[in-house]
Amino acid sequence: MRFILCIVLMVMISWTHAVSAAMTSTHYEIPFDSLNSGGTDFSSSTNYNMNDTLGEQATGYSTSTNYMMHAGYRQTDEVQTLSFNIGAQENSTKIAYTAFTNTIPQTVTVASTVGYATGSHIEVVENMGLMQKIAVGKISGIAGNIITVDKWDGDNATMSTSPSGGDDFVYRSEGTAVQLGTLIPLVGSTSEAQSEVSTNASGGYTLQVYSDGYLKSGSNHIHNVSDGSVSGDSEEYGASVVGPQAVGVGTDFAVTTTNTLVQTNAGTATNDRIGMNYKIFISAGTFAGNYTQHVTYLLTANF
Numbered sequence: 001m002r003f004i005l006c007i008v009l010m011v012m013i014s015w016t017h018a019v020s021a022a023m024t025s026t027h028y029e030i031p032f033d034s035l036n037s038g039g040t041d042f043s044s045s046t047n048y049n050m051n052d053t054l055g056e057q058a059t060g061y062s063t064s065t066n067y068m069m070h071a072g073y074r075q076t077d078e079v080q081t082l083s084f085n086i087g088a089q090e091n092s093t094k095i096a097y098t099a100f101t102n103t104i105p106q107t108v109t110v111a112s113t114v115g116y117a118t119g120s121h122i123e124v125v126e127n128m129g130l131m132q133k134i135a136v137g138k139i140s141g142i143a144g145n146i147i148t149v150d151k152w153d154g155d156n157a158t159m160s161t162s163p164s165g166g167d168d169f170v171y172r173s174e175g176t177a178v179q180l181g182t183l184i185p186l187v188g189s190t191s192e193a194q195s196e197v198s199t200n201a202s203g204g205y206t207l208q209v210y211s212d213g214y215l216k217s218g219s220n221h222i223h224n225v226s227d228g229s230v231s232g233d234s235e236e237y238g239a240s241v242v243g244p245q246a247v248g249v250g251t252d253f254a255v256t257t258t259n260t261l262v263q264t265n266a267g268t269a270t271n272d273r274i275g276m277n278y279k280i281f282i283s284a285g286t287f288a289g290n291y292t293q294h295v296t297y298l299l300t301a302n303f
Contacts, residue, residue, distance in 0.1 A: 008177050009086055009193060010296045082205070082301045085196040087121045088175035097163065097170045100124060102156045106137065107148050110170050116147060121173040123192050123275060124152075126159050128167040130188040130230055133159050134242060136173065136275040138196075153273040154242040178278050178295075188232050188281045195263060195297060197245075197272045203302030207263035209239075209276070210296055211255045217289030222280065224254035230279040235286050243274030252279060255295055 043050040093116070099109035108124050116122065118139050126133040135156035137149030147170075171192070178191045199205055214221035215237050225238030228251045238252040247261045255278075263274045 008292065008294045009088055010294060011084065011086060012296055012298045013082065013084060014298070014300045080200065080303050082199045082201065082299075083197070084297075084299050085121070086193060086297055087173040088178045088193040089123060089171045089173055089191050090175045091171070091179050091181065091191075093172040094169050095171075097124065097168055100126075100135070100156075100159055100161055100163065102135075102152060102159065102161075105148050106150075106152050106156075107146050108170055109146050111145065113142050113145055113147060116142065116172060118142060121194055121196070122147065122149070123154075123171050123173050123194060124156075124159070124169075125171070125192070126155075126163055126168050127165050128169060128190070130190060130232055130279055130281065132190060132277070134192055134275045134277060135159060136192075136194040136243070136273050138271070138273075150271065153244060154275045180278065180280055183280065183282050185282050185284045185286065186232070188230065188279065190277055190279050192275050192277050194273055194275045197263065197265070197299065198270050199301045200268050201301040201303045202268065204266040205264065205269065205299060205301040206261060208259040208261050208298045208300075209255060210257055210259045210298070212294040212296075213257060215255075215280070215291050215293040217287070217291040220287040220289055220291075222282065222286070222291060224256060225252050225279075226254065228252055230281055232281045235281060235283040237278075237280045239276055239278045241274050241276050243272075245269075245272045246274040255293070259298065 095110045097108050097110045101107045120139050124135045133155035135152040135154040137152050140150045141148040173194050180189050180191050222237040225236045230238045230252045240252045241262050245263050245265050
């Protein structure tokens with residue numbers, strides 16, 4: 001039997017703004033007002049630029065149930081930013097590794113760096129399988145066979161410095177589809193995607209996932225995990241997340257048409273990353289076919 005599975009990743013981004021008040025007339029609008037005692041709108045020197053205001057009172061952010069206020073003349077200078085990156089494990093870049101370092105500089109030593117480059121996202125998988133550990137990062141440098149990342153997120157704190165199981169690998173994570181490959185009945189399979197969020201939104205962000213339905217081939221589908229663990233005791237499919245901003249770590253959840261919160265931060269964020277580990281186990285009675293599912297990542301920032 002051949003079971004070829006592919007999960008296509010899609011992204012939606014939304015911006016949430018709190019209700020704000022402004023003064024307006026037919027021809028003019030004052031979005032923010034402020035009374036000041038002095039300052040220079042623009043000052044500069046050879047190496048610096050400065051926009052300064054003197055004498056303001058009670059500046060900054062204020063909130064209530066229904067309103068948010070950015071008080072102060074310079075609040076209008078703020079540029080709202082939101083960036084998002086998602087990348088799936090690329091099986092063609094699979095390479096064994098021999099050393100993993102969680103202390104600065106954070107590195108992984110691989111058999112070959114062919115196919116890897118500075119700026120690419122990568123994942124490290126220890127003890128590949130349904131109970132595997134993963135660490136995700138972004139390459140900041142390569143020297144010989146040593147890859148340095150900006151930081152590790154995920155299971156990095158509990159991963160071995162010298163893997164010894166023979167089932168430990170590194171992958172580039174820049175793909176657009178999760179490839180679970182050709183499956184063997186009674187043998188679990190996994191594949192990972194990692195997300196990265198940066199924003200200056202004062203209220204932070206939420207990241208949710210949902211799908212177009214079952215992982216299916218024609219009229220046949222794989223059963224969703226229902227007991228919190230894809231453990232290899234019956235046909236089931238689900239996912240888990242790891243990382244400081246991950247929600248529900250340690251539990252396998254079903255990827256359904258209902259939104260599931262997987263990542264969040266209550267404040268501003270710089271390169272917040274999580275790994276989302278897709279897991280599947282099929283039985284001898286699972287119908288052969290090419291199974292697919294479309295998964296959407298919905299990112300909402302609260303400015």
